[in-house]
Amino acid sequence: MTMRRARLLVMNAALGPLDYRVPDGMVVGPGSVVVAPLGPRQVLGIVWEPDKLPGTDVADERLRPLHDVVPVPPLRPELRRLIEWTADYYCASLASVARMVIASGGALRGPSTITEYRLSGGAPERMTKQREQAMAALEGEQATIRELAAIAGVSDAVLRALVNQGVLEPVQVDCDRPYPRARADFAEPVLSEDQREVAAKLVDAVAARKFAPFLLDGVTGSGKTETYFEAVAEALRANRQVLVLLPEIALTEAFLRRFEHRFGTAPVLWHSSLKSTERRRAWRAIANGEAQVVVGARSALFLPYAALGLIVVDEAHEVSFKQDEGVRYNARDVAVMRARFERLPVVLASATPALESLHMADTGVYERLVLPARYGGAQMPSIETIDLTQEKPERGRWIAPRLAQAMADRLERGEQSLLFLNRRGYAPLTLCRECGHRFQCPQCTAWLVEHRLSARLACHHCGHEEQRPAKCPECGESDCLVACGPGVERIADEVAEIMPGARVALVTSDTINSPEKAADFIAMAEGRAIDVIVGTQLVTKGFHFPELTLVGVIDADLGLEGGDLRAAERTYQQVAQVAGRAGRGAKPGEVLIQTRHPEAPVIAALAAGDRDAFYAAETDARRHAGAPPFGRWAAIIVSSEDDAEARDAANRIGNTRPNLDDVTILGPAPAPMALLRGRYRYRLLLNARRSAELQKVIRDWLGALNFASGVRVGVDIDPYSFV
Numbered sequence: 001m002t003m004r005r006a007r008l009l010v011m012n013a014a015l016g017p018l019d020y021r022v023p024d025g026m027v028v029g030p031g032s033v034v035v036a037p038l039g040p041r042q043v044l045g046i047v048w049e050p051d052k053l054p055g056t057d058v059a060d061e062r063l064r065p066l067h068d069v070v071p072v073p074p075l076r077p078e079l080r081r082l083i084e085w086t087a088d089y090y091c092a093s094l095a096s097v098a099r100m101v102i103a104s105g106g107a108l109r110g111p112s113t114i115t116e117y118r119l120s121g122g123a124p125e126r127m128t129k130q131r132e133q134a135m136a137a138l139e140g141e142q143a144t145i146r147e148l149a150a151i152a153g154v155s156d157a158v159l160r161a162l163v164n165q166g167v168l169e170p171v172q173v174d175c176d177r178p179y180p181r182a183r184a185d186f187a188e189p190v191l192s193e194d195q196r197e198v199a200a201k202l203v204d205a206v207a208a209r210k211f212a213p214f215l216l217d218g219v220t221g222s223g224k225t226e227t228y229f230e231a232v233a234e235a236l237r238a239n240r241q242v243l244v245l246l247p248e249i250a251l252t253e254a255f256l257r258r259f260e261h262r263f264g265t266a267p268v269l270w271h272s273s274l275k276s277t278e279r280r281r282a283w284r285a286i287a288n289g290e291a292q293v294v295v296g297a298r299s300a301l302f303l304p305y306a307a308l309g310l311i312v313v314d315e316a317h318e319v320s321f322k323q324d325e326g327v328r329y330n331a332r333d334v335a336v337m338r339a340r341f342e343r344l345p346v347v348l349a350s351a352t353p354a355l356e357s358l359h360m361a362d363t364g365v366y367e368r369l370v371l372p373a374r375y376g377g378a379q380m381p382s383i384e385t386i387d388l389t390q391e392k393p394e395r396g397r398w399i400a401p402r403l404a405q406a407m408a409d410r411l412e413r414g415e416q417s418l419l420f421l422n423r424r425g426y427a428p429l430t431l432c433r434e435c436g437h438r439f440q441c442p443q444c445t446a447w448l449v450e451h452r453l454s455a456r457l458a459c460h461h462c463g464h465e466e467q468r469p470a471k472c473p474e475c476g477e478s479d480c481l482v483a484c485g486p487g488v489e490r491i492a493d494e495v496a497e498i499m500p501g502a503r504v505a506l507v508t509s510d511t512i513n514s515p516e517k518a519a520d521f522i523a524m525a526e527g528r529a530i531d532v533i534v535g536t537q538l539v540t541k542g543f544h545f546p547e548l549t550l551v552g553v554i555d556a557d558l559g560l561e562g563g564d565l566r567a568a569e570r571t572y573q574q575v576a577q578v579a580g581r582a583g584r585g586a587k588p589g590e591v592l593i594q595t596r597h598p599e600a601p602v603i604a605a606l607a608a609g610d611r612d613a614f615y616a617a618e619t620d621a622r623r624h625a626g627a628p629p630f631g632r633w634a635a636i637i638v639s640s641e642d643d644a645e646a647r648d649a650a651n652r653i654g655n656t657r658p659n660l661d662d663v664t665i666l667g668p669a670p671a672p673m674a675l676l677r678g679r680y681r682y683r684l685l686l687n688a689r690r691s692a693e694l695q696k697v698i699r700d701w702l703g704a705l706n707f708a709s710g711v712r713v714g715v716d717i718d719p720y721s722f723v
């Protein structure tokens with residue numbers, strides 16, 4: 001079908017739909033990605049069905065012609081409907097959602113090659129220390145000069161000199177060279193009876209090519225991954241693409257190895273720190289159908305798959321699937337919608353499902369598949385609490401005697417222990433003993449966290465860093481600054497003190513910040529070169545260390561503080577997940593939970609191993625509060641660099657609030673994070689019954705108002721954090 005005129009969704013949130021003339025000889029249809037003139041500039045756009053994108057009809061003779069069609073496959077109608085749904089549901093602009101689809105500028109250019117370099121085997125005319133180091137570091141590497149310079153830790157100029165002397169040789173690389181093929185039958189696993197039954201259902205669902213949402217509910221260590229790999233294999237056989245979403249892309253190392261073991265090659269990776277050439281290659285392979293299995297962070301969900309056949313959301317309860325900036329979407333929910341538009345199965349896998357997901361299973365919307373036992377006959381760990389008000393650690397310490405003793409026993413037996421504290425750095429607060437001065441971030445309502453490894457005070461919200469001063473900046477005294485409370489660095493120090501011979505590994509996003517470091521850590525833990533692992537939430541999932549038999553939770557009460565609507569649920573999930581690291585091999589596991597509130601329902605449920613009791617109590621509390629899944633929440637966040645401007649805008653929103661029976665509106669009030677990255681913040685909270693047309697209410701309300709140019713008004717539907 002040729003079109004005389006085309007309506008465009010343009011990649012600029014400030015602009016509405018625009019109409020253009022299609023020049024003679026140019027062929028476009030809905031979904032085509034095109035370049036169009038906009039004033040003196042050019043703009044990228046997607047051709048859209050005019051009835052789905054109402055605009056003002058401009059007379060034919062006033063239309064400007066499209067410039068060009070971008071050489072990529074048109075976006076399929078299923079994806080266009082997903083873009084519309086996402087924008088509508090999350091009160092975002094179509095352009096901002098479409099930008100997540102067109103996520104690689106480089107991919108839009110046609111075929112191309114780049115020049116990479118590698119060692120030729122030759123020697124330089126004159127060997128210097130720097131050259132020697134660079135050559136040692138570049139052994140086996142091939143990349144662009146800039147990337148090689150980063151690997152070798154030298155300047156571009158050093159490497160250019162080596163190119164001129166023939167030590168580094170150029171290699172022309174096709175940017176779109178194909179990925180190695182994964183093979184469904186590479187290494188067929190031996191599954192347990194439970195796993196076989198569940199796998200068969202998933203395989204059938206892939207073959208049926210219909211919308212089918214599953215909740216794969218299996219205890220930690222039950223082999224969920226191996227089970228859904230059978231569905232992945234079925235998709236591979238049918239030449240359909242698979243998307244696996246993982247919450248923590250820095251720690252996919254363990255997953256990649258399992259995948260390669262099963263299918264003979266690594267999957268295609270997608271995450272925010274890909275190099276632009278890798279991004280381009282992945283995007284184009286996804287769009288033309290050559291990428292068979294894509295493993296990625298939440299942003300992989302919006303890519304233009306040519307022939308998707310299965311979506312898996314692993315660790316589906318994880319909070320990191322919720323994006324809190326830009327388009328504030330929840331990838332778990334959007335994954336289900338994408339599966340619906342594309343008519344395919346979606347698997348939400350978790351040992352501790354979100355309450356919302358369990359509710360969907362209980363009401364029959366999702367099919368629930370259960371793996372009730374650990375694979376290979378391993379037992380679930382025993383769990384006990386340590387009441388910190390009764391069994392106090394020594395002064396200035398955080399590990400209670402009973403936990404310390406249990407660790408010493410493990411060390412003696414050559415087994416491993418893991419200590420969990422979800423707090424990076426050495427201490428969460430530094431204060432002056434003389435005058436009480438507290439170190440605060442100049443841009444945020446937050447204390448600066450001391451990091452001893454990097455000798456810095458850092459804000460975990462905006463990245464602000466400063467040196468820890470020798471004197472108090474307020475009263476000028478020296479030697480008066482005290483670190484208050486523990487972070488993982490401090491716990492690691494304490495372990496070194498109480499167990500001098502133990503080999504301690506610190507696992508946080510500060511120390512494990514690349515796939516290589518994650519791989520090193522896994523190899524050391526598996527090789528029993530580590531006795532004690534001290535870590536943040538990074539260690540709660542994905543790891544399988546057979547010699548790890550003790551897990552200690554340093555402060556189970558920590559997650560119950562702060563502005564989190566799901567605090568109890570998150571605490572339950574985090575502690576249950578980290579507890580699940582214990583005793584995965586032949587030896588039984590033990591978990592000790594330090595708490596000041598052993599009687600709190602969530603702690604009691606954890607100690608009793610009674611998941612059903614916890615979910616039942618939490619469900620009642622949510623029903624009572626009108627919280628999800630029984631009611632709905634939304635937040636309106638107003639911010640500006642100017643406090644008065646932000647407050648004024650928030651008040652105007654508050655003063656024009658609609659009066660509705662089924663929506664309660666609270667605020668405006670200063671947000672708990674009243675200052676974030678230099679912006680003053682106010683917020684309103686909406687609590688709606690399920691019957692309310694929440695998004696329409698918000699759109700009509702905010703759409704009638706205009707704000708000063710420095711004001712940002714964000715809408716968060718189904719928020720996770722209330723800060």
Ligand SMILES: [Zn+2]
Nearest residue numbers: 432435472475
């Ligand atoms: Zn002072």
Ligand SMILES: [Zn+2]
Nearest residue numbers: 441444459462
């Ligand atoms: Zn800050």
